[in-house]
Amino acid sequence: MMPDSGFIKGKLAEKGLRITPQRMAILEAIYTLGNHPTAEQIITYIRKIYPNIATGTVYKVLDVLIENELIHRVKTDNDSMRYDAITSAHHHLYANDSNKIMDYTDEQLDAILTEYFKNKNIPDFEIKEIRLQVIGKFLNN
Amino acid sequence: MMPDSGFIKGKLAEKGLRITPQRMAILEAIYTLGNHPTAEQIITYIRKIYPNIATGTVYKVLDVLIENELIHRVKTDNDSMRYDAITSAHHHLYANDSNKIMDYTDEQLDAILTEYFKNKNIPDFEIKEIRLQVIGKFLNN
DNA sequence: GTGGTTGCAAACCCTTTGCACGGCA
DNA sequence: TGCCGTGCAAAGGGTTTGCAACCAC
Numbered sequence: 001m002m003p004d005s006g007f008i009k010g011k012l013a014e015k016g017l018r019i020t021p022q023r024m025a026i027l028e029a030i031y032t033l034g035n036h037p038t039a040e041q042i043i044t045y046i047r048k049i050y051p052n053i054a055t056g057t058v059y060k061v062l063d064v065l066i067e068n069e070l071i072h073r074v075k076t077d078n079d080s081m082r083y084d085a086i087t088s089a090h091h092h093l094y095a096n097d098s099n100k101i102m103d104y105t106d107e108q109l110d111a112i113l114t115e116y117f118k119n120k121n122i123p124d125f126e127i128k129e130i131r132l133q134v135i136g137k138f139l140n141n
Numbered sequence: 142m143m144p145d146s147g148f149i150k151g152k153l154a155e156k157g158l159r160i161t162p163q164r165m166a167i168l169e170a171i172y173t174l175g176n177h178p179t180a181e182q183i184i185t186y187i188r189k190i191y192p193n194i195a196t197g198t199v200y201k202v203l204d205v206l207i208e209n210e211l212i213h214r215v216k217t218d219n220d221s222m223r224y225d226a227i228t229s230a231h232h233h234l235y236a237n238d239s240n241k242i243m244d245y246t247d248e249q250l251d252a253i254l255t256e257y258f259k260n261k262n263i264p265d266f267e268i269k270e271i272r273l274q275v276i277g278k279f280l281n282n
Numbered sequence: 283g284t285g286g287t288t289g290c291a292a293a294c295c296c297t298t299t300g301c302a303c304g305g306c307a
Numbered sequence: 308t309g310c311c312g313t314g315c316a317a318a319g320g321g322t323t324t325g326c327a328a329c330c331a332c
Contacts, residue, residue, distance in 0.1 A: 019332095020287065020331070023287090040321085053289085055321095055322085056288080056323075057287080059321095059322060059323070073218045074218075075218050077222075080321060081218075093266060095266075106261070109257060116250060116253060120247070122234070125277055125278070127276075128237075128278070129275075130274070131276065132273055134258075134266075134270075135269050135270040135271070135272065136267045136269040136270070137267055137269070139267055159306060159307075159311065159312070160306075160307095161311095161312065179296095193314075194313090195313065195315060195316095196296095197298075197299080197314070198312080198314065200297060200298070201312080205312095221295085222296085222297090
């Protein structure tokens with residue numbers, strides 16, 4: 001996936017964020033890299049065409065993007081943080097032997113969970129988001 | 142919750158682990174502290190009665206306990222690691238404004254999820270565990 | 283113009299590691 | 308007794324911070 005710069009610009013503008021080359025590069029990197037890149041992977045990718053970007057800048061921009069809900073942060077039990085462009089609600093499959101993470105989206109599952117929690121109604125807790133982590137391993141590879 | 146030392150000893154013995162004062166203290170601390178303590182909270186708690194325990198030892202013991210499935214490691218998006226005595230399969234409620242974590246156990250939910258994934262059967266992926274993270278906030282407190 | 287952003291490098295913090303000593307089985 | 312476990316202190320590594328220069332708006 002290689003979004004054009006208009007798409008990326010739009011995402012930033014939508015949130016009233018200042019458009020800077022760094023922010024565009026970082027957001028584009030996350031969309032392009034796709035598979036839940038680490039900060040390091042994002043930095044490496046961007047430096048190929050933009051060698052001067054600073055590590056600190058990347059972390060600061062990532063924080064801004066998270067605050068503005070343009071990306072998510074994903075963490076596993078024995079891993080550094082990973083970043084993830086927000087497209088729609090989705091769940092994750094974790095392979096605990098290979099550190100791979102895959103998205104899992106299924107409307108039926110979301111419907112089941114919503115229905116379940118509507119009936120359960122946990123007292124004094126307001127649900128904002130439901131995330132499922134499915135842990136296991138990928139076969140044959 | 143304040144488990145007696147026989148209970149703790151049993152847990153270690155069950156797994157064929159050598160019984161040492163440090164291991165007993167750490168496991169007992171996790172049971173007693175209850176609410177998903179951080180390593181630091183565990184260390185502080187233990188040092189009150191056992192001032193000489195080394196930080197490195199605590200981390201090493203925690204790793205051993207995890208490997209032997211006596212405890213779990215829980216991670217949130219903006220937090221250091223937390224530890225959790227394993228009692229039975231359970232899910233977590235995260236409050237993202239207060240860093241609180243609560244356990245959530247419900248057999249009906251587990252049944253629904255198991256049923257769902259049995260029918261779905263994700264290709265090339267063998268499920269070991271399903272964890273739900275419910276993110277939101279606690280009301281009135 | 284000016285307040286939000288960036289680059290840089292040092293600081294941070296939690297966690298891990300190596301090694302000699304000590305204590306459980 | 309032999310070997311695993313512990314203490315200690317230093318190193319590690321990803322992330323954060325402070326500040327001056329810079330540039331989007």
